[in-house]
Amino acid sequence: MNRQRCPTLCLLLGLWLAGNPALAEPRAQVQTEPLTRHSLSETITVYGQVQPDPEHINSIALPRAGMIDRLLVRLGQRVSADQELLELATAPQAQMDYEKAKAAVDYARSNLEQKQRLLSQQLATHDQVASARRDLQDAEAKLQALLKLGNQHKREIIRAPFSGIITELKVSQGQRVQADSTAMLLASGDTLIVPLGVEPEDARRIRPGMKVVLESLFQQQWHVQVEVTDVLAKVNPRTRLLEVLTRVPASKSAPLVLGDRIQGTITLHQETTLAAPRSAILRDKNGSYLFVVEKGRAHRVKVTTGLQQQELVAVQGSLHVGDAVVTLGNYELEEGMAVQEVKP
Numbered sequence: 001m002n003r004q005r006c007p008t009l010c011l012l013l014g015l016w017l018a019g020n021p022a023l024a025e026p027r028a029q030v031q032t033e034p035l036t037r038h039s040l041s042e043t044i045t046v047y048g049q050v051q052p053d054p055e056h057i058n059s060i061a062l063p064r065a066g067m068i069d070r071l072l073v074r075l076g077q078r079v080s081a082d083q084e085l086l087e088l089a090t091a092p093q094a095q096m097d098y099e100k101a102k103a104a105v106d107y108a109r110s111n112l113e114q115k116q117r118l119l120s121q122q123l124a125t126h127d128q129v130a131s132a133r134r135d136l137q138d139a140e141a142k143l144q145a146l147l148k149l150g151n152q153h154k155r156e157i158i159r160a161p162f163s164g165i166i167t168e169l170k171v172s173q174g175q176r177v178q179a180d181s182t183a184m185l186l187a188s189g190d191t192l193i194v195p196l197g198v199e200p201e202d203a204r205r206i207r208p209g210m211k212v213v214l215e216s217l218f219q220q221q222w223h224v225q226v227e228v229t230d231v232l233a234k235v236n237p238r239t240r241l242l243e244v245l246t247r248v249p250a251s252k253s254a255p256l257v258l259g260d261r262i263q264g265t266i267t268l269h270q271e272t273t274l275a276a277p278r279s280a281i282l283r284d285k286n287g288s289y290l291f292v293v294e295k296g297r298a299h300r301v302k303v304t305t306g307l308q309q310q311e312l313v314a315v316q317g318s319l320h321v322g323d324a325v326v327t328l329g330n331y332e333l334e335e336g337m338a339v340q341e342v343k344p
Helices: 002-018 093-120 126-149
Strands: 026-034 036-049 057-061 068-072 084-090 156-157 166-171 184-187 192-198 213-215 223-235 242-248 261-276 283-284 289-294 299-309 312-317 325-327 339-341
Touching: 026 126, 026 156, 026 289, 036 242, 036 299, 036 312, 084 184, 093 126, 192 261, 213 242, 242 261, 261 325
Parallel strands: 026 339
Antiparallel strands: 026 325, 036 192, 036 261, 057 184, 068 084, 084 156, 166 184, 192 242, 213 223, 213 261, 223 242, 261 312, 283 289, 289 299, 289 325, 299 312
């Protein structure tokens, strides 16, 4: 009895499967992601060091000849406005020049008074009085010039004109110095720049105003977004790279030190476009393509790829936002193949 039923059941099952071909063919298991629009960027990563802005470096000059009696700062030290930098002992010759000028003023004043008395007695002429007055004016002018230089002081403390960083020391304690010689260079600590070294072929694509993200390699929490301010037209002979200049905002400069190593990420190009996961893109001799799932079947779509950022690739083709793009299992697919979507 059972043997007679078997051919009949097999026949009925075959007829039923023939009427439902989707149940008879194999289904490939795949994972998909909906196609979305993303803002993608093309960037390059370069490096540089924190430097003082040359426009904000002041030369601390010595007003007169003398000797560095005390040097109160070190190279690279941060100083505040009005902080003591050094003590200058005035040279004996400078003090002597002041005493001579002071005596010359006293003599010229006394001579003018004498000539005025003689004029009142008709024993001197108006020209003699005028000459004596000019002598007094000349003597007073010389004395005022020496007073501005501070020659009247045996010792003087030289102070910082503003807050900053000592970038160069040109004197040492006990050193004899001449008038107007430079003792040190003081750079503003609020105006720092970061020249970034760029390969010449990349520098041709960079323009002022492009966005740059600066990150400190010494202080991992420090980062800031700035803009390219200038692209220099000369190769650095030491690094053989062109330099792209960026400026650090004053509000972000406090944690940095001169020489701090900085990584810069320059955005060359940015666009908002359809983007698919990198794993969805396949290639063969005909170019790039991917599969999208529609009504349980895989359909091959030819695409043109563009910008790549992390795991996303810009794509163009017969695609729409929300298309279910196959990201796993796509290597086994063919056009029109039945698929079963599984969750990761």
